[in-house]
Amino acid sequence: MPRELGDKVIVITGASSGIGAATAFECARAGMKVVLNARRLEQLQEVASGVRHVGSEAHLVVGDVTEPGISGRMIDAAQEQFGRLDAVFANAGYGYQRAAVDLGRDDLRRIFDVNFFAAVDLLQEAARRLIAQNRGGHLLMCSSCLAKFTLPQNSAYSATKAAQSHVCAAMRIELAPRAIYVSSVHPVTTATEFFEVSRRLSGGGTAQGSVPGHTPKWFVQSPQRVARAVVKCLRRPRPEVWTSFTVRAVAGVMTVFPSFADLILRQAQKKDRKGM
Ligand SMILES: NC(=O)c1ccc[n+]([C@@H]2O[C@H](COP(=O)([O-])OP(=O)(O)OC[C@H]3O[C@@H](n4cnc5c(N)ncnc54)[C@H](OP(=O)(O)O)[C@@H]3O)[C@@H](O)[C@H]2O)c1
Numbered sequence: 001m002p003r004e005l006g007d008k009v010i011v012i013t014g015a016s017s018g019i020g021a022a023t024a025f026e027c028a029r030a031g032m033k034v035v036l037n038a039r040r041l042e043q044l045q046e047v048a049s050g051v052r053h054v055g056s057e058a059h060l061v062v063g064d065v066t067e068p069g070i071s072g073r074m075i076d077a078a079q080e081q082f083g084r085l086d087a088v089f090a091n092a093g094y095g096y097q098r099a100a101v102d103l104g105r106d107d108l109r110r111i112f113d114v115n116f117f118a119a120v121d122l123l124q125e126a127a128r129r130l131i132a133q134n135r136g137g138h139l140l141m142c143s144s145c146l147a148k149f150t151l152p153q154n155s156a157y158s159a160t161k162a163a164q165s166h167v168c169a170a171m172r173i174e175l176a177p178r179a180i181y182v183s184s185v186h187p188v189t190t191a192t193e194f195f196e197v198s199r200r201l202s203g204g205g206t207a208q209g210s211v212p213g214h215t216p217k218w219f220v221q222s223p224q225r226v227a228r229a230v231v232k233c234l235r236r237p238r239p240e241v242w243t244s245f246t247v248r249a250v251a252g253v254m255t256v257f258p259s260f261a262d263l264i265l266r267q268a269q270k271k272d273r274k275g276m
Pocket of ligand 1: 142223
């Protein structure tokens, strides 16, 4: 039986754009009340008014996910504003492209603080409250297909995403006796602000267009597609959410045959360099 989502409450980080904003709308359409977090107030207010437009309720907790105590504040907001907590989606994150040899310690620390430590903090805080409520619940984290394999220039980002995915896998087993389900979400290239942010942080300026120019159009997905998959998972919990069977299969092949993966990636890197 699918789970009924009407009047359930979810906390979503990184909800001011992209996958987080689309998930907020999709959850609201399914009848859920949402607590939304990000740093940009104006964008969050727009998302909240979209949520209200479809007949649901939204509460905002503005701030950086790395602020001490912010996970607790988001969960307090869910319980105080809406009387309960049922799910969290730790989605806030970013990436940049840099060769591993050039990664500075501060850059590495910052990306781990946002993508990994803050996401784990939210899941831990939510797990403690859900255990206390004794009603079960669902914890989700936005990882990536790049949790399962990596690409040149993406070592730092992939490392954070792989780390997220392992924490989810272990927590899922640990929390199963409490009826708390844990899922990791593994989007492929999704048309969001992610690539503009990445270009800026990688020293590539603020070029227009939301995805890298060489990405085939057929490969690029919409944030709404990821959001629908997340809501499907909230209804019927599953360990991992994927929106591309092909990429999931490629990830499997790359894991089993790492020399073959290296060969393909070296060829791609050569092509990229020639194209530069
Ligand atoms: N786009 C893709 O191709 C892709 C593929 C796989 C996985 N993902 C993952 O999907 C998740 C969402 O990314 P997206 O594609 O939707 O990109 P996006 O449109 O850039 O959204 C990122 C969100 O995270 C928020 N955020 C970033 N740093 C934050 C911080 N320190 N504190 C609070 N909020 C923060 C941003 O809001 P503010 O700037 O307002 O704070 C924004 O709402 C990320 O975890 C990303 O790694 C994306």
